[in-house]
Amino acid sequence: MLHLRNTGFSPSDTSQLLLQARNLGKDCTIRDCRVSTKYVEFDVSVDKSKMDDLVGKLKPIAPLDHARLVTEEHIPKEEAIQQGVSYFNDERFWEAHEVLEGVWKKCYEGEKDLVQGIILVAAALVHFQKDENSICLSVLGRASEKLSNSSGSYHGINVDLIRQKLDAIRDSGKISLFTI
Structure with a gap:
């Protein structure tokens, strides 16, 4: 996973950025692109020895903020939630989404729906970052359903606030980012 600094891009630039990255990095696989307010994020498969070369080739898009090898991690539940x-x-x-999925696998009954609801919010916002707003809104609706029987605080996460944010997005039809 490569995170380039966002130097003025928006989610509507995702398709063009993905095409540009694939043209610049022809000797690797660039699967996906997402644009946040901070980063242009690329999912890449590249030999570790060629990572610096790829980063150099992508400099015309934006400078590197950080790179991270993404693998399934087996970390304690509380640490995974914080992460x-x-x-x-x-x-x-x-x-x-990925790290919370590991938490979800360790949950039971009602907690499972609550964690899945939070995962769905993250998954929905991935679609927002890819300029797939109708998919984002649909997935946020599913997240609301999963969170409908939850309230209060979950490991420091204000579930009521998440539900309020989802209701506001649903009522306005405008996707907005928030923290949890």
Whole structure:
């Protein structure tokens, strides 16, 4: 995963950025692109020895902020929740989704729906970052359903606030980012 600094791009630039990155980095696989207010995020498969070369080739798009090898991690539940919240609040929604999925696998009954609701919010905002707003709104609706029986605080996450934000987005039809 490569995070370039966002130097003025919006989610509507995603398709063009992905095409440009693929043209610049022909000797690797660039699967996807997402644009947050902070980063232009690329999912890449590249030999570790060629990573610096790829970063250099992508400089015409934007400078590198950071790179991270994404693998399924087996970390304690509380640490994973904190990491998921940190990723979410840094607009790294794909990574938040991935780490919280590990938490979800360790949950039972009602907690499972609550965590899945938060995962769906992150997944929805991934679609927003790809300029897929109708998909985002649809997934946010599913997230609302999963969170409908939850309230209060979950490991420091204000579930009521998330539900309020989702209601506001649904009522206005305008997607807005928020922290959890």
